[in-house]
Amino acid sequence: MMHNRPSAKKVIFSLLLATVFSFGTAVQAQDGKALFTANCASCHNPVKDATGPALKGAEARWGDKAKLHAWVRNSQAVIASGDKYANDLFAKWGRVAMTSFPSLSDEEIDAIFKYVEAYAPPVVAKPEGGEAKESGDNSLLFGILTLVLAVVALILLQVNSNLRKLADDKDGIPASEPVPFYRNKAYIALVVIVLFIVGGIFTVNGAINLGRSKDYQPEQPIYYSHKVHAGINQINCLYCHGGAQESKHAGIPSLNVCMNCHMAINEYNGEQLFTEDGKEVNGTAEIQKLYKYAGFDPAVSKQWDPSKAKPIEWVKIHNLPDHVYFNHAQHVTAGKVQCQTCHGEIQNMGEVKQFTDLSMGWCINCHRETKVQFVENKFYSIYEKFHDEIKQKKRDGVTVEEIGGTECQKCHY
Structure with a gap:
């Protein structure tokens, strides 16, 4: 035996x-999706325009895979070369520079576009019971x-x-x-x-994953749709979250900010609203909830008395550990970082959820790959060596890491 x-x-x-x-093999098959989510999803959607254009069909539109690879790694260099399609694309999207990804290999870029070309929007059906069916x-x-x-x-x-x-x-x-x-x-x-x-x-x-809250989506006391406000009505994020531009915290808007508009807008006449589980939302009823918190009755008086208001008990979604320092103004004002980079396509969200895990690794990778808007940015005027190298064409940009963005004491104190 x-x-x-x-x-x-x-x-x-x-x-x-x-x-x-x-x-x-299963892991390799997911690489394209993982790379898209980590690098592209904050600004692009495969099938519809977002902060940037829809990516599906991009390879056909460019017609030259080598140029497309070069564009992903450094769009400004392709624009500077005089390529007509690149310059037209740059002009069409408001002359906003695309984030460069110099660390992505040809195979990784191809994997991203292979995933994008094969992408099909998930079908969410509303069954009789009112609960949405999701692909498993x-x-x-x-x-x-x-x-x-x-x-x-x-x-x-x-x-x-x-x-x-x-x-x-x-x-x-x-x-x-x-x-x-x-x-x-x-x-x-x-x-x-x-x-x-x-x-x-x-x-x-x-x-x-202890302490991380990716995809956390609590039910709020009032159904506030960012899609309606920031998406359809194009309200600037900084109108409600003004602190993001000038302070460490973005801040939750006060009732005064809400009532600036809703003293006049007391009915919702937009597209039908649904919660994530498929339940229908009455937009006008949600405005009435706001009035209850504000102590405002338009049938009694057209003037709002703030002394009758009580604060809305919003449920906090994004929360970093106490030993982590994060400054919104540093990113929004100095770094020119778009809100969608960290918060996802907020303009398309009904109920807000946490887009990414906000982990240390996620932040470090962003600092290593993201090039700051260095030229004509007074915040970075002290870095004379880098400015001279850019003028001498020795470099085409400066990453956050190169100005100390991965030093421990920058985020931990």
Whole structure:
């Protein structure tokens, strides 16, 4: 029976290798989506215009993959080369410079556009029960199938051992009784190792995500739609969040800011509103909730008395640890960072959710890849060496990292 163990080990090793390879293939298939989400989603949508143009069909519009790669890595260099399409695109989108991604390889850029070309908007149906159907993740199904195949393989190995014993008995070859798989030390060791690896992965991922709130979307006391205000009605973010331009905190708008408009606007006549789970929202009723907090009754008086107001108890969504320093003005005013970079396509959100995990790694990667608006920005006038190198064409820009954006004391104090 001893001569069967090498073949059994080979079968087990082959099965493990195939499983690992299948997981590796699945990860590679997700690379395009992951790269798009990490680098492009804050400004682009695959199928509709956002802060930047829709990316679907971009390869066909450019007509030259090499130029498209160059544009992604450094759009200003392509514009400076005199390329007509690049200059037309730059002019069409308000002459706002696209963020450069010099670290992306040709394969990664191709993976992004492959994902974009294959992208189809998710279909969200509203069933009779009022709950939306969402497309699910098949990871659980694949995991169950892998487990079933592993069990079948163990059973087949045990059957093979029993059949070989029967054949040896028939030929008169002495053989010991086959060891049941639940007592086989090799099988037990294999199961322990697999459980240790899987448990370790879940433990590490769980520990890494402690305190993070990506996709956190609480129900607010009033249904406030950023899509209606910032998207359809084009209200500037800084009108409500003026602190983002001049202070550390963006700030939550006071009732006075809301009532500047809603003393006159007491009915909602826009497109139908729905919550994330598909429930219909009465926009006019939500305005009445605002009036209740403000202590305002337009049927009694057209003038609002702020002394009768009480604060709206908004639920905080974005929250950084106490040991992390983040300054909105530093990013918005000095760095010229768009709100969508950290908050996602806020102009298309009904109920606001946290767009990214706001982790240290996410911030560091942004600082390493993002080029600040260095030229004609008085905040960076002290960096004479970099200004001279730009004038001498020795560099085409300056990243946040190069001006100390990855130093520990900049964010931790």
